[in-house]
Amino acid sequence: MKTNFKFLALFLSLGLFLQSCSSDDDNGSVVGLDAPEITDFEYGEGDDHSTEAYAYKGSDIHLEAEIYAEAVVSTITLSIHAEDATAADDEVDWDFEQIYTDEDYLVINPTFHEHVDVPSNIPAGEYHIELLVTDTEGNSTEVEGHIEILEVITLSDFSIDATAVRGSDFHAEFMINAVHGIHNISVDVHAHDLEVGAGEEEWDYEVELEDGYHGETEVEFHEHFDIPATAPAGEYHITFTVEDEEGNTEEYETHIDITE
Template sequence: MKTNTLKSNFKFLAIVTFLGLFLQSCSSDDDGATNAAAPVITDFEFGEGSDHSTEPFAYKGSDLHLEAAINAEGIVSSISIDIHAHDLVVGEGEVEWDYELTWTDASYLVINPTFHEHIDIPSNIPAGEYHILLTVTDELGNSTEVEGHLDILDPIAISDFDMDETVARGSDFHVEYMIAAVNGIHNISVDIHAHGLAIGDGEVEWDYEEVFEDGFHEETEAEFHKHFDVPATAPAGEYHVTFTIEDEDGNIFEYEDHIDVTA
């Protein structure tokens, strides 16, 4: 009987020891899984999509290139991008732009994916500085973020604008400015008109419109320098002047000013 008791005690101790080792092993495995390092994001770059640029700027109405290398001990479950601005003035015809998108493509749901995407930038948003945030999350719930700043530019811009403030009717006034159009200039339109001016004896209402292409078509940089004749019969008063530049992609840029026509 004593021998049987010893055998029973030995079996019990063996079972307890085995269970202890098994539970310790499982606990170690679990700790190893939950302690896996969060994803590491390197070489995050973004810029003009057509050139796969790494310079942090892009143009309204074009696309944005995004790329990053991801080192992840756990399998990636999602990659998200967030683009937004702070306190940019929303002009006439523009809308505020907040962009969020999450990718769960099979090609990204791996250990060490390479992230590469292009997204469209609306043409009707304010130009200025935007904050960009890339987030990578793995299947264990670990998450890593990397951020930067993106300048979104107008595809058409003018600088060094100079126009006469007054002009005597029967003479001319001059206008000059520089144009930068990343997609090339298609044409430039000029519209001069007045509102509600009284037309006296011998006067004729004056509305002027002209489209300029020669010397500008397909140029990415150009100087606009013209003189405009004011008829001697034009009523005196304030005239509204609009310069409209259209690029080869159909983007439109308008600049407005006023000039006083004197008798």
């Protein structure tokens, strides 16, 4: 009988010890929480909250994602950088990174929604996007994607005379795509250091064209330009400049040989 009583006392003591250990664990830090989940990650042109993966220089990118987090979110980090785009002389490299700690995000299950301005002086091309979410337990999750940054004005399919006879004309045509609509198109024709002979006059031609182009977002430029019979023969420099309704410009330069 005494043996049974001792066994029962030992069993009860062990139970109390295990319960005490369990209680200590419950009062400590929470362990075993899963890392945050990021779903419905979308991004695109900001003006119309597009989900197509492109945006324009000088505009903005709309980004949105749903975040499921068992622990409170501590930071959301967004980074954007170029893949293979190379900056021209008048452009700069764009490497964007921002850590968001807004109160709306430092909760369980926040919705991420931001607009990021795209500089107008960066190279067009493909850019890499990364979204990193970290919670207060140190767990983190990252999603990534790619977005194409496009020019707001593009010129293509050029067909411009390389030579012309003075006293006749030269022909120029090309396609224009302007997201914000065309304001005007200027044409500048001039020569450098051509000798002006007897009966000749220096030819320096400039014109601004709006009729048939103003306000258009996609149009074919097609014009003929008269060459004075008195223009000195030689090489002339031609610059076509398209300006849109936002003040953005795009140029195309070429040369033409004027012959007698």
